[in-house]
Amino acid sequence: MPTEVATIKDMVLAPEYRHMPLSTLAVYAQRIGKVFATPSTWAKLIRERGWLRPRQRIHPTKPTVGVRAAAPNEAWHIDVTILKLLDGTKAYLHAVIDNYSRKILAWTVAAQLEPTATCQILYAAAQHLVCAGQPIVYVDSGVENVNSAVDAALLAACLKRVLTQVEVTYSNSMIEAFWRSLKHQWLYMNSLDSIERLRILVAFFVEQHNTQMPHSAFSGQTPDEMYFGTAADLPAELAAARSKAREERLAANRAMSCNQCIGLQASLPMSQIPP
Secondary structure, three states, X not given: OHHHHHHHHHHHHOHHHOOOOHHHHHHHHHHOOOOOOOHHHHHHHHHHHOOOOOOOOOXXXXXXXXXXXXXXXXXXXXXXXXXXXXXXXEEEEEXXXXXXXXXXXXXXXXXXXXXXXXXXXXXXXXXXXOOXXXXXXXXXXXXXXXXXXXXXXXXXXXXXXXXXXXXXXXOOHHHHHHHHHHHHHOHHHOOOOXXXXXXXXXXXXXXXXXXXXXXXXXXXXXXXXXXXXXXOOHHHHHHHHHHHHHHHHHHHHHHOOHHHHHHHHHOOOHHHOOO
């Protein structure tokens, strides 16, 4: 009935009912004797008529840019991620990444979540540092990062710990982004049947990440090249090479005769011939 539709509209758009989910609101309308219609009918009317409930969410502002270092070894991120093996057991992968270069400085795989794993990779990452540098290490406030053993390792390695989302508003998203890349681009495409197999897979990907894979933030440079400063001219060289390739491609297309174009189209599948 039109009167029922109008009542449903009024209740859907009423600010005093915005705290109620739609299914609850439909039953509430029945309890107060206004409209006896199912939640699916309410949902259909809202969808067909484009009604928008006054339920806009208000969130606190979040930083759009995370921590950014100006040089290698100025800021590090350390984290642990859990991987489930085929037999149901778990493996704990710890790693530390340099903020400036995205280079994985150290990593380890353990069968248990132990503070010694965090200490191990901190010592490994800091073995070439001097106290004058004192990188800031961004960590989550988990027990594996906040304990007496890690405190001693930080002091011995001249590192300063900062708790993400506690002492600063930033998250540990940089190392978490590496976890996503490692898992979805490599680990999940292989059989994780043992910790030994997992270590081999991680070692391969870390080596490729550091030395072979250009990072999107660096205009073609790898994390190792950024960390050691060995390819400062590479972005300009790649830009020049792209420009040259475009010019050569344009010249070749302009020099091609109509007969060549016809012959080229004849060799293509019908689906690839332009209209």
